[in-house]
Amino acid sequence: MLKLYIAVPCYNEEEVLPDSAEKLRAKLNSMMTDGLITQDSRIVFIDDGSKDKTWQLITQLHESDSIFSGIKLSRNRGHQNALMCGLMTLRDEADAVISIDADLQDDIEVFDEMVRRCEDGCDVVYGVRSKRETDTFFKRFTAEGYYKLLDKMGAKVIFNHADFRLMSRRALRAFAEFRETNLFLRGMVPMVGYKSDIVTYERSERLAGESKYPLKKMLALAWEGITSLSTKPIKMITRLGLIIFLISLIMLIYTLIRYFTGATNTGWASLMVSIWAIGGLQMVAIGIIGEYIGKIYLEAKRRPRFIVEEYIHD
Ligand code: UDP
Numbered sequence: 597m598l599k600l601y602i603a604v605p606c607y608n609e610e611e612v613l614p615d616s617a618e619k620l621r622a623k624l625n626s627m628m629t630d631g632l633i634t635q636d637s638r639i640v641f642i643d644d645g646s647k648d649k650t651w652q653l654i655t656q657l658h659e660s661d662s663i664f665s666g667i668k669l670s671r672n673r674g675h676q677n678a679l680m681c682g683l684m685t686l687r688d689e690a691d692a693v694i695s696i697d698a699d700l701q702d703d704i705e706v707f708d709e710m711v712r713r714c715e716d717g718c719d720v721v722y723g724v725r726s727k728r729e730t731d732t733f734f735k736r737f738t739a740e741g742y743y744k745l746l747d748k749m750g751a752k753v754i755f756n757h758a759d760f761r762l763m764s765r766r767a768l769r770a771f772a773e774f775r776e777t778n779l780f781l782r783g784m785v786p787m788v789g790y791k792s793d794i795v796t797y798e799r800s801e802r803l804a805g806e807s808k809y810p811l812k813k814m815l816a817l818a819w820e821g822i823t824s825l826s827t828k829p830i831k832m833i834t835r836l837g838l839i840i841f842l843i844s845l846i847m848l849i850y851t852l853i854r855y856f857t858g859a860t861n862t863g864w865a866s867l868m869v870s871i872w873a874i875g876g877l878q879m880v881a882i883g884i885i886g887e888y889i890g891k892i893y894l895e896a897k898r899r900p901r902f903i904v905e906e907y908i909h910d
């Protein structure tokens with residue numbers, strides 16, 4: 597039997613938390629009676645510096661039932677950091693930790709299957725969405741395109757898997773060795789190795805409240821994914837530079853021919869266009885290199901990824 601912990605990052609989730617907590621408790625209780633998990637399994641909410649009553653609700657839940665624990669971050673650090681905090685705080689307490697979003701869009705009914713696969717010797721069990729019917733066309737198109745792009749960039753990610761997964765204690769201990777500050781967990785977990793498996797499920801709508809991932813945060817996460825997992829963009833710049841250099845050689849020959857045929861004044865338009873185009877490309881190139889240097893800067897500082905203010909548990 598496994599001692600299972602559920603890690604739930606929460607940011608301003610007062611609307612959905614009571615409902616989610618009840619559903620999770622019912623699920624864990626039934627898994628306990630089925631003899632799948634031990635009686636001291638827990639549901640741990642990680643409050644990511646919420647501004648609403650989220651932490652208050654978590655303390656109330658903890659007082660009402662010791663199945664609930666809470667970790668309070670000292671301030672808002674974002675979903676990936678909050679989740680990392682949960683996994684790292686719990687890694688020595690539980691035999692396995694399942695991470696899931698507070699809105700329970702991911703199907704809690706596959707917990708059983710995850711636990712079974714874990715007992716069969718898998719150290720990581722990924723939750724994978726079978727289809728994306730509840731998503732808008734835009735979201736589906738961009739999300740699936742993004743997974744393919746990541747793959748092209750050489751980053752190993754599980755297609756249509758987000759942050760719903762089970763990790764064993766062994767996997768979590770290995771994961772603790774990953775000390776980077778710029779986190780894109782779904783790209784880092786596969787690097788741990790060990791035996792893994794997937795379970796598929798259908799993702800539903802948010803139970804209540806609004807998405808805590810507005811487009812801006814989503815784009816930031818997408819960018820983080822590419823630049824944290826791959827250095828291909830820098831290589832692409834080098835290649836682009838070479839191509840432009842080759843083009844300039846052709847242009848040189850062309851210009852010389854024009855010069856000797858005595859028609860040098862007509863090139864003004866093409867000259868203007870190239871100046872703007874190359875200027876723009878150079879700025880983009882410097883910008884991308886700057887992004888990586890910025891990351892090196894942050895990594896070099898070795899700042900803590902999260903600071904726990906309070907951990908309430910039994
Ligand atoms: N979240 C967090 N910190 C943040 C933003 C989000 O811990 O700064 C949590 C949030 O409470 C939720 C999860 O990350 O549990 C995913 O957010 P959400 O469901 O809003 O994202 P979506 O499903 O819309 O992509």
Ligand code: MG
Nearest residue numbers: 697699701802
């Ligand atoms: Mg959600």
